[in-house]
Amino acid sequence: MGFEGSANKVAVGVVSHTGDILSNPRKTYITPPGTGFLPRETAEHHRQVILDIVQQALDEAGIAPSDLDCLCYTKGPGMGAPLVSVAVVVRMLSQIWKKPIVPVNHCVGHIEMGRVVCGAMDPVVLYVSGGNTQVIAYNERRYRIFGETIDIAVGNCLDRFAREIGLSNDPSPGYNIEQLAKKGTKYIDMPYTVKGMDISLSGIETFAKSEARTKIDAGECTAADLCYSLQETIFAMLVEITERTMAHCNANDVLIVGGVGCNVRLQEMMRVMVGERGGKLYATDDRYCIDNGAMIAYAGILAFMEGQTATMAETICTQRYRTDDVLVTWRKDK
The missing domain is CATH 3.30.420.40 (ATPase, nucleotide binding domain)
Incomplete structure (x- = not known):
């Protein structure tokens, strides 16, 4: 299960090891015309709706929490407050469901989602x-x-x-x-x-x-x-x-x-x-282009199968998390 909340969209997705998308609901924090979205208000929006989205993702996938292998969350890059608001939920669910946590780079999530959906090598x-x-x-x-x-x-x-x-x-x-x-x-x-x-x-x-x-x-x-x-x-x-x-x-x-x-x-x-x-x-x-939970879930399961998990103390958020900071151990080409 993947959790995304780096900007004004909060999403939860469930994918299989092969990249099949079982569910991918999301909600967008929309502000009035002529205005942008601020970190504090965006984080509050995410806190209010994320548990409902988690339940929706489970229902659409037709699974129970016990069926999950791991919980994956966006570590960064993104807006600090929204990122943290989602990470806190992942820490909580990890302890309740007794599931390991996998931090995911948002940019790598986009890339891996695009590769698996389009079949690009x-x-x-x-x-x-x-x-x-x-x-x-x-x-x-x-x-x-x-x-x-x-x-x-x-x-x-x-x-x-x-x-x-x-x-x-x-x-x-x-x-x-x-x-x-x-x-x-x-x-x-x-x-x-x-x-x-x-x-x-x-x-x-x-x-x-x-x-x-x-x-x-x-x-x-x-x-x-x-x-x-x-x-x-x-x-x-x-x-x-x-x-x-x-x-x-x-x-x-x-x-x-x-x-x-x-x-x-x-x-x-x-x-x-x-x-x-x-x-x-x-x-x-x-x-799949717009921020979604499935992209975090898929990139996360690739890392999870390589043994990449984080302790509770390591589940931090990094606003400036570079794409090239990630060691892509799951790709065996080149």
């Missing part, structure tokens, strides 16, 4: 979410980061712009930007900042917000035009650094994971590039 991974933007490839028992954002994540950038133009947070700001962008007809030049293998997004965020404040009311563009232009520019940057990583690693396939990974336009742009290189794009929908 050894792709270059583009991990794009609210808090993370990384291009990753596996080598010598670690997921190596070849490129990343040097300031804010792509999801954070989109969320901030959505707040600026007053878009709803239901179901998510990024989804609503994606839908509004489909109505855009005018492309507006925006800062394109690629620095070697890395990208910077704070400048384009500031520019887009400034354009919204000065150009929309003046009739020079629409909110849809800005959403369209913002997406096209950022996604082009992501495609560029992903292709550069593919060339470096001599790889043809790409797997997109993370909440922003279910953006259909991003998938379209990446599919064109990958197709030109003779490769295949692997991507999923919001069931």
Whole structure:
């Protein structure tokens, strides 16, 4: 059983050793338009609903706690208070059910979920979410980061712009930007900042917000035009650094994971590039791209079968837990 609560989604999933998803319920803490979610309030939301989600996960899977091998939780990265609120529940259930605990890196959870759902063997991974933007490839028992954002994540950038133009947070700001962008007809030049293998997004965020404040009311563009232009520019940057990583690693396939990974336009742009290189794009929908408990459960069971468990004193949370900090002992290739 996997427990996820690193941001505004709290989820519990049950998976088998082979990656079959038996249940995967989750709930999202949604705030009013124009606002974000704060750690304290988000943690309180998670505390209020998580036990109901645990019961729902057991019921949907058709199992009892005695059927579980281990409890897996998100150690990090993420927001401190929400992470801890979920970890406390896992410690409690571990003592009640007498089950071992496995800490899981959130980013590795996304990668392993994407690999098992899509059947991708050894792709270059583009991990794009609210808090993370990384291009990753596996080598010598670690997921190596070849490129990343040097300031804010792509999801954070989109969320901030959505707040600026007053878009709803239901179901998510990024989804609503994606839908509004489909109505855009005018492309507006925006800062394109690629620095070697890395990208910077704070400048384009500031520019887009400034354009919204000065150009929309003046009739020079629409909110849809800005959403369209913002997406096209950022996604082009992501495609560029992903292709550069593919060339470096001599790889043809790409797997997109993370909440922003279910953006259909991003998938379209990446599919064109990958197709030109003779490769295949692997991507999923919001069931598996968006934070969920099954991804933590699956990554956790892989580690558990390698003997990786934690004592109660070791069940800490780490807000800055790097993807390449994890020793990936369960992969035997390379």
